[in-house]
Amino acid sequence: MSGPNTDYDPVEVTPLKPEEVESARDAALAAIAAASDLAELKQVRIDHTGDRSPLALANREIGALPPQARKEAGQRIGQARGAVAKALGERQAVLEVEHEERILVEETVDVTLPTDRARPGGRHPITLQSELIADIFVAMGWEIAEGPVVEAEWLNFDALNLGPDHPARTLQDTFWTEPVDHHVVLRTQTSPVQARTMLTRTPPIYVACPGRVFRTDEYDATHSPMFHQVEGLVVDEGITMAHLKGSLDHLAGQLFGAGIDTRFRPSYFPFTEPSAEVDVRCFVCRGVDSAECRTCRGEGWIEWGGCGVVNPRVLTACGVDSERYTGFAFGMGIDRSFMFRHDLEDLRPLFEGDVRFSAAFGTEI
Numbered sequence: 001m002s003g004p005n006t007d008y009d010p011v012e013v014t015p016l017k018p019e020e021v022e023s024a025r026d027a028a029l030a031a032i033a034a035a036s037d038l039a040e041l042k043q044v045r046i047d048h049t050g051d052r053s054p055l056a057l058a059n060r061e062i063g064a065l066p067p068q069a070r071k072e073a074g075q076r077i078g079q080a081r082g083a084v085a086k087a088l089g090e091r092q093a094v095l096e097v098e099h100e101e102r103i104l105v106e107e108t109v110d111v112t113l114p115t116d117r118a119r120p121g122g123r124h125p126i127t128l129q130s131e132l133i134a135d136i137f138v139a140m141g142w143e144i145a146e147g148p149v150v151e152a153e154w155l156n157f158d159a160l161n162l163g164p165d166h167p168a169r170t171l172q173d174t175f176w177t178e179p180v181d182h183h184v185v186l187r188t189q190t191s192p193v194q195a196r197t198m199l200t201r202t203p204p205i206y207v208a209c210p211g212r213v214f215r216t217d218e219y220d221a222t223h224s225p226m227f228h229q230v231e232g233l234v235v236d237e238g239i240t241m242a243h244l245k246g247s248l249d250h251l252a253g254q255l256f257g258a259g260i261d262t263r264f265r266p267s268y269f270p271f272t273e274p275s276a277e278v279d280v281r282c283f284v285c286r287g288v289d290s291a292e293c294r295t296c297r298g299e300g301w302i303e304w305g306g307c308g309v310v311n312p313r314v315l316t317a318c319g320v321d322s323e324r325y326t327g328f329a330f331g332m333g334i335d336r337s338f339m340f341r342h343d344l345e346d347l348r349p350l351f352e353g354d355v356r357f358s359a360a361f362g363t364e365i
């Protein structure tokens with residue numbers, strides 16, 4: 001019985017010769033060591049480990065060998081390719097560290113150096129809205145009056161016919177300064193400016209009072225502990241509710257567009273008698289086909305503020321002859337008016353100081 005035939009034709013394949021494999025490996029290692037940056041190393045990786053690299057082509061030729069010769073050739077090629085891959089990884093790590101160090105040096109920015117470039121800011125939308133409202137009243141012949149935001153309790157409440165037991169005086173609605181027995185508050189409305197005006201001037205009085213006010217409300221999409229109001233006051237002879245209605249119709253038309261009118265709903269305020277809630281005609285649907293209107297939610301009207309004829313007790317407390325003079329007063333939120341004009345559902349962006357919001361709704365400076 002004859003044994004296995006171990007003789008074979010060793011088929012000469014040039015790329016698989018030991019000297020050729022070593023030459024390809026040494027050339028790859030030399031190129032890797034010579035790479036001075038990550039871009040050069042990337043090209044070396046393509047040239048010496050890619051599909052057309054000498055070692056990759058040699059690996060393909062293994063299949064041309066007889067079975068008995070493939071193991072040795074495979075080990076030789078595998079060791080060469082492993083050495084090249086190891087060298088690539090080590091050189092990659094070194095060049096990445098050098099690259100980061102070079103970036104830190106070359107791209108360093110001295111933030112203390114002066115610059116002539118300044119990011120454009122924006123005038124706050126509420127400021128612009130307040131100025132627009134002030135301009136409307138000035139055009140009507142009124143004056144703009146201002147007062148302090150830290151106010152005496154008497155001016156904020158007593159002068160406006162809000163008695164000692166009125167719930168608005170409690171901590172639930174009012175920010176009191178310490179000590180409380182000093183009777184100083186953060187004003188809850190701009191009405192104290194009206195009281196100050198009547199105490200220091202004689203009628204006729206036509207003033208609008210825009211400004212910040214403070215109440216202990218939760219901060220959410222529709223409430224804020226600090227917000228903005230505008231109040232109007234007229235004290236003169238022969239003033240009636242008709243004058244009030246005409247003034248508010250004109251203001252609504254200027255703010256929300258021509259043809260926008262108002263309506264009154266009976267209400268109660270201590271400082272006016274009679275008093276009314278004032279609604280403005282929806283400036284989106286104009287009260288026509290309002291069932292589908294998202295702005296007024298099908299009502300055709302939007303609640304705007306409060307108004308009424310000045311209570312004679314308020315006139316007397318402020319030194320005005322209530323037998324001779326009558327007047328009217330109204331108040332509405334500037335923030336709310338801004339939300340109406342721009343269909344804004346959340347008022348919090350008005351107070352968060354994002355210049356992108358101011359640039360979108362305001363004016364860049």
